[in-house]
Amino acid sequence: MIVKDDSPVHTHTLPAQSPSNNNQPYIPDDSNTSTQPTPTPSTFKFNTDLPNSEKSKTSNDFDVENPSDQGENDPYMFQKGLKSPEELQVLRKSGKSGKKIEQYQRRQNELIESLLKPMETHTSEAQEQEEAARLSVKIAIWASLIANFALCVIQLYAAASSLSLSLLATGIDSIFDLGSNVMLFWLHRKARSLDLNKWPVGGARLETIGNIVYGSLMSAVNLVITVEAVQTIVEHKGGDDTNPLHIPSLISVAAALGVKFLLFLYCFGIRRSSSQVQILWEDHRNDLWINTFGILMSAGGSRLKWYLDPMGGMIIASGVIIAWIRTIHSQFELLAGKSAPHEFLQLIVYKAMTFSGEIEKLDTVRAYHSGPDYFVEVDVVMPANTELWKAHDLAQRLQDKIELLPNVERAFVHVDHETEHRPEHRKHV
Numbered sequence: 001m002i003v004k005d006d007s008p009v010h011t012h013t014l015p016a017q018s019p020s021n022n023n024q025p026y027i028p029d030d031s032n033t034s035t036q037p038t039p040t041p042s043t044f045k046f047n048t049d050l051p052n053s054e055k056s057k058t059s060n061d062f063d064v065e066n067p068s069d070q071g072e073n074d075p076y077m078f079q080k081g082l083k084s085p086e087e088l089q090v091l092r093k094s095g096k097s098g099k100k101i102e103q104y105q106r107r108q109n110e111l112i113e114s115l116l117k118p119m120e121t122h123t124s125e126a127q128e129q130e131e132a133a134r135l136s137v138k139i140a141i142w143a144s145l146i147a148n149f150a151l152c153v154i155q156l157y158a159a160a161s162s163l164s165l166s167l168l169a170t171g172i173d174s175i176f177d178l179g180s181n182v183m184l185f186w187l188h189r190k191a192r193s194l195d196l197n198k199w200p201v202g203g204a205r206l207e208t209i210g211n212i213v214y215g216s217l218m219s220a221v222n223l224v225i226t227v228e229a230v231q232t233i234v235e236h237k238g239g240d241d242t243n244p245l246h247i248p249s250l251i252s253v254a255a256a257l258g259v260k261f262l263l264f265l266y267c268f269g270i271r272r273s274s275s276q277v278q279i280l281w282e283d284h285r286n287d288l289w290i291n292t293f294g295i296l297m298s299a300g301g302s303r304l305k306w307y308l309d310p311m312g313g314m315i316i317a318s319g320v321i322i323a324w325i326r327t328i329h330s331q332f333e334l335l336a337g338k339s340a341p342h343e344f345l346q347l348i349v350y351k352a353m354t355f356s357g358e359i360e361k362l363d364t365v366r367a368y369h370s371g372p373d374y375f376v377e378v379d380v381v382m383p384a385n386t387e388l389w390k391a392h393d394l395a396q397r398l399q400d401k402i403e404l405l406p407n408v409e410r411a412f413v414h415v416d417h418e419t420e421h422r423p424e425h426r427k428h429v
Contacts, residue, residue: 075354078112111343115350119401122347126406133273140267144280145181147263151256152178158249162298165232165313167249169225170294173320174256176218177283183210184276204409205371207275211331215324222317222324229314233307243309245302250295257291260284275372286323290316333369340367340374348402352378355398358386363419373409376402384417391415 083091083105092102114122152174158164159171187210191203267281297312339345345367352362363379378398382391395413402411 074116078116081112082109111346114343114347119351119405122406123404129273133270136270137274137277140263140270140274140277140280141181141185143266144263144284145178145185147259148174148178148181151259154252155256158246158252162244162246162249164243164246164249164294164298164301165225165229165310166294166297166301166316167253169222169313169316169320170253170256170291172221172225173218173287173290173316176214176221177287180214180218180279180283183214184279188276201370202409204373205335208331208334208371211279212328212335215328215331218324219321219328222320225317226314226321229310229317232310233314236307241306242303243301243306245299250299253291253295253298257288257295260287260291264288282327286320290320334371335369337368337370337375340369340376344374344407347405348376348378351402352380352398355401356394358382358390358394361419363416364423370409373407376408376411377414378402378411379414379416381416381419386417 088102088105091105092098094101152171155167155171155174159168184207187206191206194203194206196202261284264281264284264287267277267284271278271281293316294312297308297315301307301309301312345365348367349362349365352365353359359380359382361381363381364377365379366377367374369375380395380398382394392415395415399411399413402408402413
């Protein structure tokens with residue numbers, strides 16, 4: 001049902017259709033939806049009715065003591081949209097686009113299973129995964145810290161003894177790798193120990209701010225290397241066509257490359273377990289091509305042409321600057337309030353809609369980043385004559401459950417009795 005309002009209205013389509021009271025597939029009337037604007041990914045405005053059979057339930061039907069009710073309850077018959085492995089195989093073999101159709105339906109299966117899974121299961125699975133990965137994450141952090149300290153010394157020796165700009169660029173990068181590890185470790189501990197009276201929303205944003213500051217410093221230092229490389233090329237007076245070859249320096253950087261490759265492989269498997277490990281994995285990945293290219297260009301400057309070495313330093317520094325600018329941009333998006341993924345919004349929508357029969361409609365749902373985690377806002381609609389205590393308790397229970405979901409920092413549940421007003425928390429001139 002489309003909400004008629006003066007403000008832009010956003011509708012939302014779930015991956016299955018709502019049944020009518022006679023258990024036949026419900027086909028909504030889309031005759032008036034063509035004029036609706038495209039929904040923004042972070043905000044949805046709803047006027048969605050549950051089936052009458054569901055409305056008759058009381059809030060006790062979805063009591064917090066009986067979480068399985070939410071998983072077993074499927075008022076929209078989403079399970080009918082699931083495809084068996086045999087059906088997926090048939091889709092895969094159905095013409096040229098069969099593989100894409102099969103992949104799409106497989107994602108739909110995952111989405112439906114996620115929607116029908118109780119919120120407690122989402123929370124417990126995330127806690128189990130975190131606990132299982134705790135030791136691996138600790139090993140990744142400390143191994144990277146110790147290795148980067150050793151490699152920092154080795155690569156600075158290589159750069160100083162060979163006077164190679166390419167190896168100098170790799171040495172500078174190794175110094176900042178060590179600084180990055182120390183900063184991430186300190187910020188992670190600091191974020192957990194902040195005084196909540198002074199910092200009411202916690203310290204989750206500290207790591208994001210730290211990444212931005214660190215990336216800015218890294219870009220500035222590599223800009224200096226770029227300028228130095230350009231100056232070396234411009235001021236070259238001729239003479240020898242090649243630079244002196246320093247074998248120990250190349251061996252040192254090659255050893256660093258091997259260690260970085262092992263750390264890259266280890267962090268690759270657990271990069272989704274922690275934001276710290278994700279940053280470390282990206283750092284090891286970048287170091288692989290930096291060290292490889294540095295060795296090649298330094299050797300090329302000694303065996304082929306002298307200018308290959310300063311060109312290598314310039315290219316490496318420019319690549320590092322570009323990589324960190326991209327990282328800074330992504331971190332700024334998190335601080336600025338980028339929308340949560342669409343799949344997460346669908347999960348919040350479905351869980352709020354089926355949380356209790358007392359909830360007649362959903363008005364607005366938002367989920368957006370505030371640092372690495374999400375803030376969630378849900379506006380539910382209940383009958384106008386609902387007792388205050390009942391509306392409060394139901395909204396509080398829903399809010400508590402949402403806040404237990406993985407990656408949710410805070411949740412806010414607002415209770416309305418109608419949907420004809422403008423969207424909440426929007427300034428209107």
